[in-house]
Amino acid sequence: MTTHLQPGEFSLLTQCGTARAGLLGTAHGTLETPVFMPVGTQGTVKALGPDDLAALGPRIILGNTYHLYLRPGDERVARLGGLHQFMGWNGAILTDSGGFQVFSLQGLRRIEEEGVTFQSHIDGSRHLFSPEKVVSIQRNLGSDIMMVLDECVPYGADREYTAKSLQLTTRWARRCREAHPALDRGQLLFGIVQGGFFPDLRAESARQLMEIPFDGFAIGGLSVGESRAEMLDILAHTAPLLPQDKPRYLMGVGTPRDLLDGIALGVDMFDCVLPTRNARNGTLFTSFGKTNIKLAKYAEDPAPLDPACTCYTCRTFSRAYLRHLYMARELLAYRLNTIHNIHYYLDLMRQARAAILEHRFEAFRRDILAHYEDEATPSGDAACPSSPTP
Amino acid sequence: MTTHLQPGEFSLLTQCGTARAGLLGTAHGTLETPVFMPVGTQGTVKALGPDDLAALGPRIILGNTYHLYLRPGDERVARLGGLHQFMGWNGAILTDSGGFQVFSLQGLRRIEEEGVTFQSHIDGSRHLFSPEKVVSIQRNLGSDIMMVLDECVPYGADREYTAKSLQLTTRWARRCREAHPALDRGQLLFGIVQGGFFPDLRAESARQLMEIPFDGFAIGGLSVGESRAEMLDILAHTAPLLPQDKPRYLMGVGTPRDLLDGIALGVDMFDCVLPTRNARNGTLFTSFGKTNIKLAKYAEDPAPLDPACTCYTCRTFSRAYLRHLYMARELLAYRLNTIHNIHYYLDLMRQARAAILEHRFEAFRRDILAHYEDEATPSGDAACPSSPTP
Numbered sequence: 001m002t003t004h005l006q007p008g009e010f011s012l013l014t015q016c017g018t019a020r021a022g023l024l025g026t027a028h029g030t031l032e033t034p035v036f037m038p039v040g041t042q043g044t045v046k047a048l049g050p051d052d053l054a055a056l057g058p059r060i061i062l063g064n065t066y067h068l069y070l071r072p073g074d075e076r077v078a079r080l081g082g083l084h085q086f087m088g089w090n091g092a093i094l095t096d097s098g099g100f101q102v103f104s105l106q107g108l109r110r111i112e113e114e115g116v117t118f119q120s121h122i123d124g125s126r127h128l129f130s131p132e133k134v135v136s137i138q139r140n141l142g143s144d145i146m147m148v149l150d151e152c153v154p155y156g157a158d159r160e161y162t163a164k165s166l167q168l169t170t171r172w173a174r175r176c177r178e179a180h181p182a183l184d185r186g187q188l189l190f191g192i193v194q195g196g197f198f199p200d201l202r203a204e205s206a207r208q209l210m211e212i213p214f215d216g217f218a219i220g221g222l223s224v225g226e227s228r229a230e231m232l233d234i235l236a237h238t239a240p241l242l243p244q245d246k247p248r249y250l251m252g253v254g255t256p257r258d259l260l261d262g263i264a265l266g267v268d269m270f271d272c273v274l275p276t277r278n279a280r281n282g283t284l285f286t287s288f289g290k291t292n293i294k295l296a297k298y299a300e301d302p303a304p305l306d307p308a309c310t311c312y313t314c315r316t317f318s319r320a321y322l323r324h325l326y327m328a329r330e331l332l333a334y335r336l337n338t339i340h341n342i343h344y345y346l347d348l349m350r351q352a353r354a355a356i357l358e359h360r361f362e363a364f365r366r367d368i369l370a371h372y373e374d375e376a377t378p379s380g381d382a383a384c385p386s387s388p389t390p
Numbered sequence: 391m392t393t394h395l396q397p398g399e400f401s402l403l404t405q406c407g408t409a410r411a412g413l414l415g416t417a418h419g420t421l422e423t424p425v426f427m428p429v430g431t432q433g434t435v436k437a438l439g440p441d442d443l444a445a446l447g448p449r450i451i452l453g454n455t456y457h458l459y460l461r462p463g464d465e466r467v468a469r470l471g472g473l474h475q476f477m478g479w480n481g482a483i484l485t486d487s488g489g490f491q492v493f494s495l496q497g498l499r500r501i502e503e504e505g506v507t508f509q510s511h512i513d514g515s516r517h518l519f520s521p522e523k524v525v526s527i528q529r530n531l532g533s534d535i536m537m538v539l540d541e542c543v544p545y546g547a548d549r550e551y552t553a554k555s556l557q558l559t560t561r562w563a564r565r566c567r568e569a570h571p572a573l574d575r576g577q578l579l580f581g582i583v584q585g586g587f588f589p590d591l592r593a594e595s596a597r598q599l600m601e602i603p604f605d606g607f608a609i610g611g612l613s614v615g616e617s618r619a620e621m622l623d624i625l626a627h628t629a630p631l632l633p634q635d636k637p638r639y640l641m642g643v644g645t646p647r648d649l650l651d652g653i654a655l656g657v658d659m660f661d662c663v664l665p666t667r668n669a670r671n672g673t674l675f676t677s678f679g680k681t682n683i684k685l686a687k688y689a690e691d692p693a694p695l696d697p698a699c700t701c702y703t704c705r706t707f708s709r710a711y712l713r714h715l716y717m718a719r720e721l722l723a724y725r726l727n728t729i730h731n732i733h734y735y736l737d738l739m740r741q742a743r744a745a746i747l748e749h750r751f752e753a754f755r756r757d758i759l760a761h762y763e764d765e766a767t768p769s770g771d772a773a774c775p776s777s778p779t780p
Contacts, residue, residue, distance in 0.1 A: 043714060047721040051702070072714040076690055080710050088706045300466055312441070316478050320470050324433060324462040331437040331724050 005030045007144070008185040008215045010247050014357055018240070018266040021356040024216075024247050026092040026144040027186050028084065029059050033247060033268040034356075036259065036349045037062045037094055038342050039276060042071070043087045045342070046276050047334040050088040055312060056342050060092035060144070062271045065137050066101035069127075070120050074140035082142030094271070095143035097134040097176075097192075100220075100252070103152045111151060113168070131175035135189075139180065143187060147218065148176040150192040155225035162196035163204075169194045170208040177212050188215035190249060196221060197230060199237045206241040216247040219267070223252045232261055239266040256285060256348055257372045260365045263352055275345045279337035282326050285344040289371040293337065298323040311343035312336075395420045397534070398575040398605045400637050404747055408630070408656040411746040414606075414637050416534040417576050418474065418482040419449050423637060423658040424746075426649065426739045427452045427484055428732050429666060432461070433477045435732070436666050437724040440478040445702060446732050450482035450534070452661045455527050456491035459517075460510050464530035472532030484661070485533035487524040487566075487582075490610075490642070493542045501541060503558070521565035525579075529570065533577060537608065538566040540582040545615035552586035553594075559584045560598040567602050578605035580639060586611060587620060589627045596631040606637035609657070613642045622651055629656040646675060646738055647762045650755045653742055665735045669727035672716050675734040679761040683727065688713040701733035702726075 005011060005025025012022045022033040038045045038053075041064040045053060053061070063083055068074060080086050083093055102109050102118045109118035115130030131149045138146040150169040153162050173191045180189050191209040195201035209217065219238050222231050235250065242248050249269035250262045259270055275285065282293045286306035293305070301319040313322070313336040325333035348368070355364035395401060395415025402412045412423040428435045428443075431454040435443060443451070453473055458464060470476050473483055492499050492508045499508035505520030521539045528536035540559040543552050563581045570579050581604040585591035599607065609628050612621050625640065632638050639659035640652045649660055665675065672683045676696035683695070691709040703712070703726040715723035738758070745754035 042718045042720055043711070044720050044722045049722055049725065050706070067718075071718060072689070072710070076710070079690060080692055080708060086708070086711055086714075088711070299462070300469060302470055316440070318470060318476070320462070320466070321433070321476055321478070324476075328432045328457075328461060330432055330434050331721060332434045332439055334721050335439065335725065 003030065006185070008188050010216070010245060012244065014359075016356045016359045016361040017264065019263050019352075019356045019361045020266055020268055021353050022247070022268060024268070026060070026188065028090060028092040028144050031059050031092060031269075032350075032353060034259075034263045034349055034352055035060060035269050036345045037269065037271040038345070039064075039271055039273045040087070040089075040093075041273075042067045043077075043083065045338070047280065047338040048342070052335070052339055053089065053091070056339065056346060058091065058342070058346055060094060061089065063093050063095045063141065063143060064098070064101065065095045065134060065141070065147075066098035068095075068141060069098060069137050070122055074137040078140035078142070082140075084142060092144040093141075094145035094269075095138045095141055095147065096251070097147040097149045098129055098137070099134070099149045100152050102129055103154075111168075113171075115149065115172075116151075131172040132179045135176050135179040139187060145188045145190060145216070146176075146180065147190050148173040148192055148214075150194055150220055152221050152224065153194055153196045155197075157196055159196075159198055159201070162194075162198055162201055165196075166194045166201055166205040166208075169205065173209055173214075174212055177214065182213040182215075185215070190214055190216040190218050190247075192218040192220040192251070193238060193242070194221045195238075197226065197234055199234070202234060202238045203241055206238060210243060214246070216249060216269075217242045218249040218251050218269075220251050222250065223254060223258075228258075231258075232265070235262065235265050235267070242266075255372065256345070257369055259345075259348065260352065260368060263356075264361070264365060270349075275341035276338050279341040280334050282333075282337065284337060285341055287371070293319065293322050293326050293333075295323075305340060306344075309340065309343065309347075311340050313340040313343075393420065396575070398578050400606070400635060402634065404749075406746045406749045406751040407654065409653050409742075409746045409751045410656055410658055411743050412637070412658060414658070416450070416482040416578065418480060418534050421449050421482060421659075422740075422743060424649075424653045424739055424742055425450060425659050426735045427659065427661040428735070429454075429661055429663045430477070430479075430483075431663075432457045433467075433473065435728070437670065437728040438732070442725070442729055443479065443481070446729065446736060448481065448732070448736055450484060451479065453483050453485045453531065453533060454488070454491060455485045455524060455531070455537075456488035458485075458531060459488060459527050460512055464527040468530035468532070472530075474532060482534040483531075484535035484659075485528045485531055485537065486641070487537040487539045488519055488527070489524070489539050490542050492519055493544075501558075503561075505539065505562075506541075521562040522569045525566050525569040529577065535578045535580060535606070536566075536570065537580050538563045538582055538604075540584055540610055542611050542614065543584055543586045545587075547586055549586075549588055549591070552584075552588055552591055555586075556584045556591055556595040556598075559595065563599055563604075564602055567604065572603040572605075575605070580604055580606040580608050580637075582608040582610040582641070583628060583632070584611045585628075587616065587624055589624070592624060592628045593631055596628060600633060604636070606639060606659075607632045608639040608641050608659075610641050612640065613644060613648075618648075621648075622655070625652065625655050625657070632656075645762065646735070647759055649735075649738065650742065650758060653746070654751070654755060665731035666728050669731040670724050672723075672727065674727060675731055677761070683709070683712050683716050683723075685713075695730060696734075699730065699733065699737075701730050703730040703733075 009025040024031045191214040195205040287308040298319040304314040355361040399415040414421045581599040585595040640657045677698040688709040694704040745751040
C-alpha cells in the first residue's frame with residue numbers, strides 16, 4: 001500500500017548512497033520514485049491502449065504539448081474533458097512544454113524574448129510558444145505535472161551563447177510560474193535547469209531557478225548528442241545542487257544503464273521513447289540483455305522471449321511467434337513488443353526502488369549492468385516530429 | 391449453454407424460411423451457426439491479440455494456407471505445436487486451401503492436372519500446390535476445418551473453360567479426401583462447389599462433390615467481380631442443391647447485407663476481410679449504418695462511436711478520440727477500430743441466429759438492411775498478397 005500524498009507533496013523515504021526512494025503526490029495518484037514515465041506523445045503510448053497500460057501498471061505517463069497543441073488541439077481536448085478523459089487514462093500525466101520539439105525544428109523557428117515562433121510540421125502554419133502560452137496549453141490538457149518553457153541549448157553551443165540562454169530560460173521560467181501561481185497545486189509546475197556542458201553555468205541556472213517556488217526540478221539539455229561520460233559528469237555535478245526535498249527529473253533519458261546511473265546520482269524521474277521506439281524496431285530488453293526479435297536463431301524457438309519476465313507477451317507467446325509477427329509486419333508485433341519493453345522498464349524501476357529501500361542498490365545496479373553494455377541514449381523523445389512511425 | 395457436439399457433427403436446430411440455425415462440432419469447440427469467421431491471414435487477426443479475441447468471443451477464425459505455408463512455414467508451425475498453440479488461440483480454426491491466393495497471382499502460376507505451380511510473392515521462389523500438398527499443409531497447421539484445393543474460375547470465364555475446370559476441381563477434391571480419409575474427424579474437410587455463373591454447371595459441380603464424403607460444402611467462385619444480383623442468383627440456385635444435413639460455407643463474402651442475404655438463402659458460414667480491412671481504413675459498421683471515423687463532424691464529438699454498441703472501443707472512447715488516433719496514424723487506431731468492426735459482425739450474426747430461432751428473421755433482416763445500402767463485397771481475402779497493410 002502506498003501512502004496517499006497531496007498533490008505536490010514529496011516524501012523522501014530513504015537514500016542509499018545518493019540514490020533516493022520517495023513518494024510524490026499528484027492529482028491522479030501518488031507516484032513511487034524513482035519512476036519511469038512511458039511516452040504517450042499524441043494521447044496514446046504508441047501501440048498500447050489504456051487497458052494495456054492498466055495491466056502494465058505505470059502510475060504516470062508523459063504527453064507532448066507540441067503534438068497535442070497542433071493535433072487535436074489543447075482547447076479541443078479541454079472541451080472534451082481534458083487529456084485524461086480524452087485518452088481514457090486515470091493515472092497521472094506529465095506534459096513537457098513543447099520547447100524541446102520546437103527547438104528540434106531546425107530552421108523553422110525563431111527565438112525571441114517573448115517566446116519562440118515556429119512552423120507546424122503538419123501544415124507549415126506559424127505559431128508562437130510563449131511561457132504563458134505553454135502554461136495555458138498544459139492547463140487545457142489538464143496534466144498533473146507541467147513543465148516550463150526553456151531553451152534546450154544544442155550540443156556544441158559555446159559558453160557565451162549558453163550563458164545568455166540560461167538567463168532567458170530563467171526569465172521564461174518566472175513568467176510560467178506567474179502564469180500558474182504556486183498556490184494552484186492541482187497541476188504541479190517544474191523548472192528546468194540548463195547551462196549546457198559548463199559546470200558553473202549549470203550551477204548558476206540551478207541557483208536562479210531555485211529562487212522560484214517550483215514543485216520539482218528537471219535537468220534539461222542532456223541526451224542531445226554528447227558522450228555518455230559527458231552526460232554523467234554534468235549530471236553528477238548538477239543533481240546535488242538541487243533541493244533535497246523536491247523531485248528531480250532527468251528529461252529524455254534513457255537506456256536501462258542510464259536509468260540506473262541516473263538513480264545512483266540522485267534522480268527521481270525519467271522518461272524516454274527508447275522502450276517504445278525500440279519495440280517497434282524489434283529491439284527488446286530482457287534479463288539477459290538487449291536482443292532483436294528478428295534474429296534467425298529465434299525462428300523456431302518455442303521459449304518465451306524472456307523466461308524471467310511476467311508480462312502478457314512472455315506469458316503467452318514464443319520467440320518464434322513474435323519473430324513471425326515482426327517479419328510479417330503484423331500490427332500485433334508492435335503491441336506485444338511494446339508491452340514487453342514497457343514492462344521491462346517499469347519492473348526495472350520497481351526493483352531499483354526496492355533495492356534502495358533495502359540499501360542494496362549498488363549491488364543491484366552492478367548486477368543489471370553486467371547485461372547492458374555502454375550505449376547512447378537516442379536524442380530525446382519525438383525530436384523529429386515528422387519522422388515516420390510504423 | 392451450447393450443446394457439445396463431436397467434431398463433424400452438424401445439428402440443424404431450426405429453419406425460418408430457408409434461413410438455418412444450427413450447431414457444428416469441431417475439435418476446438420462447437421460453433422453456433424450462422425457464423426462469421428474473422429480472417430487471421432498470417433496467424434493473427436490483423437491488429438488483434440488473442441486477448442482481444444477472447445473478449446470479442448468468436449468461436450472460430452480463419453487462417454490462410456498460402457501465407458502460412460510461405461511464412462513461417464507449415465512444418466515449422468507443426469514443430470511449434472500447431473497453429474492454435476503458435477498464435478495462442480484455443481478456439482476453432484478454418485484454413486483455406488491456398489488456391490484462391492495462388493489463382494490471384496496472375497501471370498505467376500500454371501495449372502496442371504497435378505496441381506498449380508506458382509511463385510512466392512515474398513521471394514519469387516517456385517512452389518507446387520497439389521491436392522495432397524494442401525492437405526498436408528493444413529494437417530501441419532492443425533486446422534479444425536480444412537478446405538480442398540479448387541480452381542477458382544475468374545469472372546468472365548466462358549462455359550467451355552468453366553465446365554472443364556469444375557471437372558478438375560472434382561478430381562482434386564477426390565484426391566484431397568483420399569489424402570485425408572473421412573474417418574479422421576479431428577480435422578474436418580469441406581468440398582468447394584464451382585461452376586462459375588452457369589446454373590447447370592453449378593448443379594453438376596455440386597452433384598459430383600456430393601458423391602465424396604465431405605463434412606461440409608463451400609460455395610466458391612463468388613465475390614470475384616460479378617454484380618451483387620449475379621452473386622445472389624447463383625447463390626439462390628446453388629445453396630438448395632447442397633445437403634440439408636451438412637454445413638454450407640459461402641467463401642469470402644461479405645458485407646452485412648451479403649451476410650443477411652446469404653443467411654436468408656440457407657448459408658451457415660461466412661468469412662471476409664471486410665470488417666478488419668475497413669477498420670484499418672477508418673470505415674466502421676454501426677447500428678446507424680456505415681460511417682468513416684475521418685469525417686470532420688466527429689472531430690469534437692464526445693459520444694461513443696455507436697451508442698448502441700457494447701464493445702470495448704465504444705464503452706471507453708469518444709468519436710473525437712478515435713478520429714484523433716486515426717488522423718495521427720496511431721497504431722492504437724487500428725486495434726480499436728478492428729475491435730469495433732469485429733464486434734459488429736459477431737453481434738450481427740448472434741442477433742440473426744436468435745431471430746431465426748424465434749422465427750422472425752425476415753423482419754430482423756429488413757430492419758438491419760434499412761441502414762445498409764447495396765455495395766459490393768471486396769474481392770476476397772488477401773486476394774493481393776503483396777498489397778500493403780498499415
